[in-house]
Amino acid sequence: MGVINLPESERNALAAIDENVLRSLIDKACDEGRQSDLYRLPLSSCGAYVGSKLYNFEQALKRYREAKSAKNRESKHYSARRAGDDLSFAVMSMKQRMATEETERETVRIDDNIMPPWTFGRKLSVRVYYRWRGPDEIDWQSGSIVFRHEVRPRYVYDPSPPKRKPSAAKQAEQLQEELGSTWEDLTLMALCSVRDFFREGGRGSDIPEEFEVVPDSHDGHLNNYSTIFWKTPSTASA
Template identity: 50%
Template sequence: MGEINIPRDQQNALAAIDTNELGRLVEQAIREERLGDPHHLPLASCGPYIARKLHYSEQALTKHRQAKAPRKRAETENTLRRAGSDLSFAVEAMKRRMEEEQKEGQLFYIDDHVVHPYHFDKRLSVRVSYRWRRTVDDEWTFGSITLVHDVDLRPEYTIPAPKRKPSAPKQEQDRQTELCQIWEHLMRGALYSVRDYFREGGDGEKIPQTFQATIDSHTGGLNNYSTRFWRQPA
């Protein structure tokens, strides 16, 4: 799955699933203690969220079939029914999300395929591209915003210092790992912020070309509001 958008192939798989049919097949699988029929539906192609729920259902079914004692079978049947309900709920939830994305896509679209850097320095940046229009009759306007964050890699004094100082290559590897994690936080925050801005009816013409991410006053790092480029500082 994309970071914020459901990929086209997963949308096609979701569209091919009838939720009523899925519910019937789940009940049949519980009754007959086999999960063969739901496999006729493209559940495994609907993305990792639904694939996990399908896997949990398969595991629950296996445990139920292996159970022998009446009390144990009652427990495993309850677990199996919950897993089946979770699978059906996951499909319904993803279908609703897909419909919402398609509706929003008539007025705006955020490109969530952001290029992952090979090397990081303390000045991180993420460029998010988008298209938008005020009404479905308007032409598309294309734009982008680059969010920047200057990382302050201060030593963590609450962690005991290692007995032996790491080698320079190991220190650089650890530094790159930490910067990568911060960049991914910045990237996700940037994508969701642009999407939320348009969802709240924001004007695409007012999106700045660049924005310096605000830092948390306590930690000195990023928080959930750092990439909200339209949010006025307190």
């Protein structure tokens, strides 16, 4: 999933980029109105975040290149430089994330390759596997935690009389879509919760084997604090 661990292909691409060289090539591209030598860098292999900023920069360069009047060219040139700054910042941010991950992997490793079930029931569960060791320890210890959540379906049909009531198959399809979306949210939150627990100095031996997530008290759905298993709901939201 790439939530906790950047794929190796992205790490290799980010490591191959020198930030000073990138900045120089961005400046050159802005001056010339085209990417020119920027293609030398593996930016398209650095993940979705960098890829989106690269696309925005390409489009900004195109608009600058096609501008006719002096005023319009000046405006589009400024926009291109802003987009170039965003691209440079994105690469820098991802390189910082990569450095953080490499440091954390010395003592904690979380498996974020979690496959969804074939079908979803209203009682969802996500198991997160992890390994950890102390700063001065050689041997790794392993563990896992299951996050459980019973979904309260959110979808509501238009209260006005429908021309045709959705078929049972269509209703089942809509329910599966909602359950699938909720499972993805639960998985993301569960992974981040385990990561944040370790970042706050927690030890794997203190992680429970199971945790019933705490839904929002107003609507019964997941919120930002639902999977924080080491704090009570009141202290988690403080």
